[in-house]
Amino acid sequence: MTALSFTLKSPLRQRLDASPLVPDRLLGKSPKEIATLDLQYGNRRIAAADLFDIAGDDAESVRISGSPKLDFAGRGMTRGSLIIDGDAGAYVGMHMKGGRLCVSGSAGLYAACELKGGIVEICGNAGDLLGSALPGNKKGMSEGVVIVRGDAGDRVGDHMRRGSILIEGNAGMYLGARMTAGTIAVRGRIGACAGYAMKRGTLLVYGSPVSIGATFNDCGLHTLGFLPLLLKGYQGLNTCFSETRACRSRVRRLVGDLSVQGKGEILLVA
Amino acid sequence: MLTKLAGASVYDPVQGWAGEIRDLYFRDGRVAADPGPDAAIDEVHDLSGHILMAGAIDIHSHIAGGNVNTARVLLPEQHRNSMARWLNPPGLTPSMGFAPSGPALRSPLAPAGLGRTAEWSSADIGHRYARMGYTTVVEPAVLPANALDAHLQMADIPIVDTAGLAILGSDDFLLGLLRGKAGQAQVNDYVAWTLRATRCLGLKVINAGGAAAFKWNVRQFDLDDVVPYYGVSSRQILQTLQRAVCELGIPHPVHVHCNNLGVPGNVETAVATMEAAQGLPMHLAHVQFYGYGKEGAKGFSSGAARLMEAFHRHPNITMDVGQVLFGQTVTVSGDVIAQYDRHGDASPGKWAVWEAECDGAGGVVPYRYRERSFVNTLQWAVGLEIFLLAEDPWRLFFTTDHPNGAPFTAYPELIRLLMDADYRASVMARLDQEALALTLLPHLRREFSLHDIAVMTRAAAARLLGLEDRGHLCPGAIADVAVYRPQADRRAMFADAAWVWKGGRLVVREGAVVDRPAGSALTIEPCYDRRIERDVKAYFDRFYSLSLDHFTVGGVAFEREDAERFRSIRAA
Numbered sequence: 001m002t003a004l005s006f007t008l009k010s011p012l013r014q015r016l017d018a019s020p021l022v023p024d025r026l027l028g029k030s031p032k033e034i035a036t037l038d039l040q041y042g043n044r045r046i047a048a049a050d051l052f053d054i055a056g057d058d059a060e061s062v063r064i065s066g067s068p069k070l071d072f073a074g075r076g077m078t079r080g081s082l083i084i085d086g087d088a089g090a091y092v093g094m095h096m097k098g099g100r101l102c103v104s105g106s107a108g109l110y111a112a113c114e115l116k117g118g119i120v121e122i123c124g125n126a127g128d129l130l131g132s133a134l135p136g137n138k139k140g141m142s143e144g145v146v147i148v149r150g151d152a153g154d155r156v157g158d159h160m161r162r163g164s165i166l167i168e169g170n171a172g173m174y175l176g177a178r179m180t181a182g183t184i185a186v187r188g189r190i191g192a193c194a195g196y197a198m199k200r201g202t203l204l205v206y207g208s209p210v211s212i213g214a215t216f217n218d219c220g221l222h223t224l225g226f227l228p229l230l231l232k233g234y235q236g237l238n239t240c241f242s243e244t245r246a247c248r249s250r251v252r253r254l255v256g257d258l259s260v261q262g263k264g265e266i267l268l269v270a
Numbered sequence: 271m272l273t274k275l276a277g278a279s280v281y282d283p284v285q286g287w288a289g290e291i292r293d294l295y296f297r298d299g300r301v302a303a304d305p306g307p308d309a310a311i312d313e314v315h316d317l318s319g320h321i322l323m324a325g326a327i328d329i330h331s332h333i334a335g336g337n338v339n340t341a342r343v344l345l346p347e348q349h350r351n352s353m354a355r356w357l358n359p360p361g362l363t364p365s366m367g368f369a370p371s372g373p374a375l376r377s378p379l380a381p382a383g384l385g386r387t388a389e390w391s392s393a394d395i396g397h398r399y400a401r402m403g404y405t406t407v408v409e410p411a412v413l414p415a416n417a418l419d420a421h422l423q424m425a426d427i428p429i430v431d432t433a434g435l436a437i438l439g440s441d442d443f444l445l446g447l448l449r450g451k452a453g454q455a456q457v458n459d460y461v462a463w464t465l466r467a468t469r470c471l472g473l474k475v476i477n478a479g480g481a482a483a484f485k486w487n488v489r490q491f492d493l494d495d496v497v498p499y500y501g502v503s504s505r506q507i508l509q510t511l512q513r514a515v516c517e518l519g520i521p522h523p524v525h526v527h528c529n530n531l532g533v534p535g536n537v538e539t540a541v542a543t544m545e546a547a548q549g550l551p552m553h554l555a556h557v558q559f560y561g562y563g564k565e566g567a568k569g570f571s572s573g574a575a576r577l578m579e580a581f582h583r584h585p586n587i588t589m590d591v592g593q594v595l596f597g598q599t600v601t602v603s604g605d606v607i608a609q610y611d612r613h614g615d616a617s618p619g620k621w622a623v624w625e626a627e628c629d630g631a632g633g634v635v636p637y638r639y640r641e642r643s644f645v646n647t648l649q650w651a652v653g654l655e656i657f658l659l660a661e662d663p664w665r666l667f668f669t670t671d672h673p674n675g676a677p678f679t680a681y682p683e684l685i686r687l688l689m690d691a692d693y694r695a696s697v698m699a700r701l702d703q704e705a706l707a708l709t710l711l712p713h714l715r716r717e718f719s720l721h722d723i724a725v726m727t728r729a730a731a732a733r734l735l736g737l738e739d740r741g742h743l744c745p746g747a748i749a750d751v752a753v754y755r756p757q758a759d760r761r762a763m764f765a766d767a768a769w770v771w772k773g774g775r776l777v778v779r780e781g782a783v784v785d786r787p788a789g790s791a792l793t794i795e796p797c798y799d800r801r802i803e804r805d806v807k808a809y810f811d812r813f814y815s816l817s818l819d820h821f822t823v824g825g826v827a828f829e830r831e832d833a834e835r836f837r838s839i840r841a842a
Binding site: 040134135136137138 | 344345346347350357618619620
């Protein structure tokens with residue numbers, strides 16, 4: 001059995017809704033059915049075989065060749081594995097409930113938005129609003145793990161409810177804005193307004209310098225016993241947060257956002 | 271070009287036509303008299319077996335302005351869900367990534383004809399109104415600070431003619447005049463200047479002084495409560511503005527949103543407001559929200575009988591109903607006290623209130639009216655009671671206070687409820703019986719006739735607004751004509767008109783929009799003493815972030831001359 005792979009015949013000219021190309025929807029379909037699967041391509045519908053060379057037979061393991069116009073890849077998937085070879089467009093991993101999604105390049109806006117479970121790994125950079133809520137919705141990512149090997153854009157974890165976002169590079173402005181709970185760890189630097197209007201949750205930041213808003217209360221330096229336990233939980237994920245050096249550190253704890261009576265925390269690693 | 275509409279059954283209350291078979295002629299966008307047997311007729315439409323009325327007029331529907339846009343921004347999922355519904359007809363692979371989920375404003379599938387419009391866009395508003403046979407719609411809450419925005423949006427609404435009512439009563443300038451004991455003449459000048467500057471058709475007063483008082487942490491504001499700092503009562507503000515409208519000779523009486531909206535026992539406020547009118551003309555908006563008593567085990571009951579008894583004693587008062595219909599909607603209002611009060615009921619749970627330039631305020635609270643709810647059932651029943659108890663359809667108007675009671679797209683449902691007592695009874699069977707027992711509704715068997723509908727939505731509405739050129743089919747009237755195919759199901763009949771002409775142009779055929787001419791904005795241009803301009807300019811220069819030139823409305827017509835876009839009803 002080899003992975004079921006969709007290789008683009010030519011670069012995408014329009015945005016493609018790739019949400020039907022997930023293990024859940026492909027399992028049990030014959031090669032002919034898969035070839036005739038119709039996809040939204042710009043303002044028209046097109047058969048999968050017209051865009052992709054399709055090979056392989058294991059629908060539990062799907063590969064799609066990447067493109068910045070490839071939207072909604074892995075939407076709502078609950079099982080199996082999906083690999084995007086190259087970049088992904090917007091909404092990659094939206095509403096995903098389980099399984100493993102890997103983007104070997106960079107991802108666009110709203111990656112892993114309203115994630116409900118599973119693991120999303122982005123090897124390049126992630127765009128704005130990683131793991132956030134869709135516009136108008138009040139609940140962002142609510143379970144699962146997101147790993148970004150590169151940098152993430154602004155408003156990571158907007159309205160985040162639960163789960164973990166691990167960023168090995170830098171993060172933009174408004175990190176964890178309006179968070180209700182959950183954990184975001186950033187190995188690099190972060191932008192301004194981190195934790196804006198956060199109610200609960202943890203932002204763990206390694207990089208410096210950092211400017212934190214006046215509505216966060218500095219609670220001093222601590223050696224938190226729970227921190228090694230938290231980081232131990234990420235051990236199987238092969239991230240820099242499992243290095244011994246990362247676990248053995250003192251943190252400066254800032255609590256807020258006090259403007260919304262928040263009890264969240266920003267932990268700045270000393 | 272002479273067009274003949276032959277053989278329809280015509281309802282025109284102004285000419286006393288109640289279903290007679292008649293031929294109607296129009297020439298160059300105006301209704302024409304019978305040109306005689308020898309006239310050369312360019313176009314004949316055989317409408318035998320159909321029902322013909324003038325184009326309908328909606329006197330109170332929030333179709334444009336700051337609140338409406340805030341509501342759109344607050345509820346982006348409306349657009350997302352409608353896109354998903356459009357892209358995912360049954361049988362196709364779901365697309366666009368979005369499964370339709372969550373609440374949606376009531377919306378039938380995409381209209382055929384001139385292509386699809388984004389849901390709840392200005393184009394969509396024009397199309398949907400036209401499909402129901404409406405040709406004139408009044409936006410009843412144009413905050414002067416938002417007037418330019420409101421006019422830009424209205425200019426973007428195709429087909430229907432629009433007009434705005436300018437809000438005064440909580441603005442710092444007026445309250446400052448009243449605090450300084452300014453004379454009535456000065457207030458009159460300010461009102462007249464405001465109507466000219468905002469290019470509106472009439473004056474709206476929303477919970478007079480309430481939005482100003484809200485800023486001093488006032489959360490309940492009655493007719494005789496005093497606005498802190500300014501020392502004037504709500505009653506004084508209301509009466510001063512009402513007098514201004516009367517003395518300026520503006521045809522549409524002051525359009526009043528009373529105090530205590532939605533509060534149990536507020537029927538007394540509505541009655542007190544009628545008394546406060548002192549026999550002068552006054553229009554009370556969406557009175558269903560003021561038809562509440564505080565009897566019964568839950569301290570919330572119907573006050574419709576009390577309200578209508580007072581209404582019948584005050585021939586100077588006109589009212590529109592603001593009927594509630596079940597389903598998801600979003601409430602938008604300049605009454606910031608009422609909106610803030612109900613923010614806890616927001617469904618979905620998000621809301622916004624705002625204040626603009628010391629000019630007024632507003633709030634947006636999404637809400638779902640539920641059939642099983644005691645309160646919502648009572649509201650629904652109170653609205654229908656008001657309709658059915660009214661003795662004079664010329665003084666009571668047909669609205670849902672779109673979108674506060676229900677979106678205007680629910681009008682056909684409301685017409686069916688009014689015209690079909692059996693249907694009403696079948697709906698009542700689904701509702702909260704405890705609430706219905708507190709109302710007279712189960713005993714009211716009255717059914718509205720097509721004539722009554724034509725009065726409420728056409729003839730009387732035009733008369734109330736002072737629009738002499740519409741709402742009837744006399745020679746010289748604008749050729750706004752709606753033709754319906756008679757059906758036992760009145761909802762289906764009024765949902766999709768068979769033909770609609772706007773100014774003599776065919777715009778709807780079999781429920782589909784086939785042409786979309788631009789509409790006009792109707793204004794009134796009252797005269798005033800120019801000295802008020804100097805005072806207002808000095809005030810703007812001192813306190814405002816905008817210059818007066820940015821505040822007044824001009825150049826909103828999009829590819830048309832302003833002279834084409836705006837039509838003063840005085841000049842007409």
